[in-house]
Amino acid sequence: MSEDKKPIVEIKGVNKIYGDNHVVHDLNLTVYEGEFLTMLGPSGCGKTTILRMIGGFEEPSEGMIYIEGERVDMKEPFQRNVNTVFQSYALFPHMNIFQNIAYGLKMKKISKAEIKERVEEILHLVQLNGFEKRYPSQLSGGQKQRVAIARALINRPKVLLLDEPLGALDLKLRKEMQIELKNLQKKLGITFIYVTHDQEEALTMSDRIAIMNQGYLDQLDTPENVYERPATRFVADFIGESNIFETVINKISGDTVNVGLEVGNALGLIDDNFSVNMSEMVYACVRPEKVKFSKTEIKGFTILGKVKEQIYVGNVIKSNIILVNGQIVKLSRMDIDEAPKIGDVMYIYWDVEDVVLIKSRSFQIHNLIENARLGGD
Amino acid sequence: MSNTVKKRRNTIPLLTTVSPVAIWLILLVAAPLLYVFFLSFMATDGYKVVIQFNLDNYKNLLNPTYIEIYVNSFIIAFFTTLICILLGYPFAYIMANSTKKSKTIMMIMLMVPFWTNSLIRLNGWKTILGKTGVLNSILLNMGVISEPLEILYTRGAVLLGMVYTLIPYMILPTFASIDKLDGTLLEASSDLGANKLHTFLHVTLPLTFPGIFSGSIMIFIPSLGFFFVSDIMGGGKSQLIGNLIENQFKAANNWPFGAALSMMLIALILIMVTVYKKSGGDMEDLGVM
């Protein structure tokens, strides 16, 4: 993120513990004004808990939360200038759409005339004019979703929190709403913090993605970097398809490293941000579309495999190549002419810039213990 | 980094919602029962309670005259419960297997009689069953009998009054348990070749047993205490534990013995409810009505 952006939500050293269950581990996260930040992760990773702590429905067990520079973690939800769109929509069943949307303004004791004007305006924005008198039970899922968004947005919050808002919609509607939400966010310039377990949704909508894994923030980066430069093995595995090899550094020559797999050798690239030691264990991740094959041996690569099966998914041909240790390497091509044939035996390789090397977490922990023992931080 | 976060507290909303009920229940349920427990160890001078610890009231419980009353009371409670099961369960079964519309109608028709005070309705029975009552007049006029039948002021009349007053407490819980039976389960059973009787005996009945059990508790316990039914229908001839307790507090003015009798009833209920819970019964079902 560029430096001129203003922080709007700051989470500092937050932990959340329920009984024996440590749901969020020592989280530090800054959200900037006007950005679309997505919290992505499988269910139970702590993403919703973080959102609920920002909204005020849960209290951090430890740590601080600031909104616009003001500490809020001990404040009630109704004392915070953020609004939430709930997964279940949480529309008031006994109020019509007008009353639902006007609720927040009524609580702020805004004049009736202004309420009417602003409700009309927001209904126009979410394309629900004429629905004022209907009740939530008379609306479709998509319409309820729009009402929920309108009800939150009408309060002109600094931050809008969205908890899997599209989870209950069918695929087609979800795609439409994704675009609509993104456009709405751009148009209004409001900060969105969006929780989802759907990586495609996260990749298409977000400015930045925070990937959560078992209560830890694994990576916070742009969609492109999250995809191209996964920071942890979990991210590489969770976002898109990846071939992940456990390797050991055999040789370092400049920025090229030779890594040893169980079934051969391969090459990778390091840079100033990523330095390794000899014999260090790293994961080598290669996307299926970046995996190359050859009948003859390529310099630096000695991985041999056999094409076991092939499937056509849409316009992509996916090949599974089995290595001598039984590991499957996924390879995908758009063109049938570029794909291997079943039964082919061939060398696997890749361009060095296409492989991402990731330090293993156990190694990081090992380093941490080492440091502590040496009296470091 | 140490940092003390001031915890938000729910004390005020918690106190406003829960303390009224807590205070009410402590003062008007717990305290009175404890006081009765205390009284059961006291003595009386024939006029008022004398504070003097003793176990005589409990010994007195075993007096043969009283045991006769318990036996009578238990016989009536047992048969009341049994008849309520035999009449109420099939009725609930028929009701649960009706269309949605007739279910509603049947339910309302079931409730209507209970909007008239039970004492009035028992008097209605008295008018019907009396020596010169409606039933006897009709039978005499038709020549079926030559002498009026003695129906009122018998144990049978007390039983009838009990069943009449308490039968909804069997119909409602059994209806609820039959109605929520999964239809596909019964279908599966008949798919597997079970005939209707077999399905009923091996699927419906075991699954609705909790309903029968909770209904039985809700009938058996009150019928031990319904002294007014025995007063009206039995003419005071058929004494129940309820009559005995009533007597100690009103006519005989022996509160400590009445308290001991009440403690005996409570002990009995504790046993029944414990068995009910052990057999997998849900306490909430006892609150259904």
Added chain:
Amino acid sequence: MKKKNGGAFSRIFTALIYLFLYLPIAVIILFSFNTSKMNIVFEGFTLDWYSRLFRNDTLLEAYGNTLLVGIVSTLIATIIGTLASYGMYKYKFRGKRIIDMLLYIPVVIPEIVLGISLLAIFNLSQIPMGIVSLIIAHATFSIPFVVFTVNARLSGFDKSVEEAAMDLGAGRLKTFLTVTLPIIMPGVVSGAFLAFTLSVDDIIISFFTTGPGSNTFPLKVMELTKTGVTPDVYALSTIVLIVTIVLVIVTQREKKNAV
């Protein structure tokens, strides 16, 4: 499962049960028009008992007491019971299990035991026996039923609706009054209805907790039973029954229209 109204056996059985339930009611209505004072044989039709009823001050006063006790105790039980149910649904606290247990006591112990316990405690604390003691006693046995009915409604309640209200700036009280209460209202109303029915029909607990001069209708009937119930009591019951049936039909219609 195929739902149908069953065969001949079912029909006859159902009819007999209803006959059993309605027979005394029919007799009560019939004899409220009887010329004879004795409820033994129907001698002839008259409306006399209905006009006499309105001159029978003690009977009317007793019915007035019944309604007064019913309304006030229902109000108390509904407020305390609804708050309790909500508080116990929403918060975890120490002693919750004890309250839960205490709530079941009035439901499972025989009425006569609750009746004599209240009599004893009123006597001990020198609370004067009369309308006030009746109201307190009736509220005591009604509170659990209100709590259970509201509990049932709350069990299907979506907590996030409350969170949404707080999120939109409503405080706790505002949230309860504008969102929670309207949603659980049907449960509250049926709890109140149940409490009122129990109160109006109560005999045993009233018997022990009333005082001289404050008779309720059931107690008056009990008193009359010894000497013989007069047809004006039947006339009053007939009127009450008809009024209740009309009220139920009206509310059922309203319900249908509301949907």
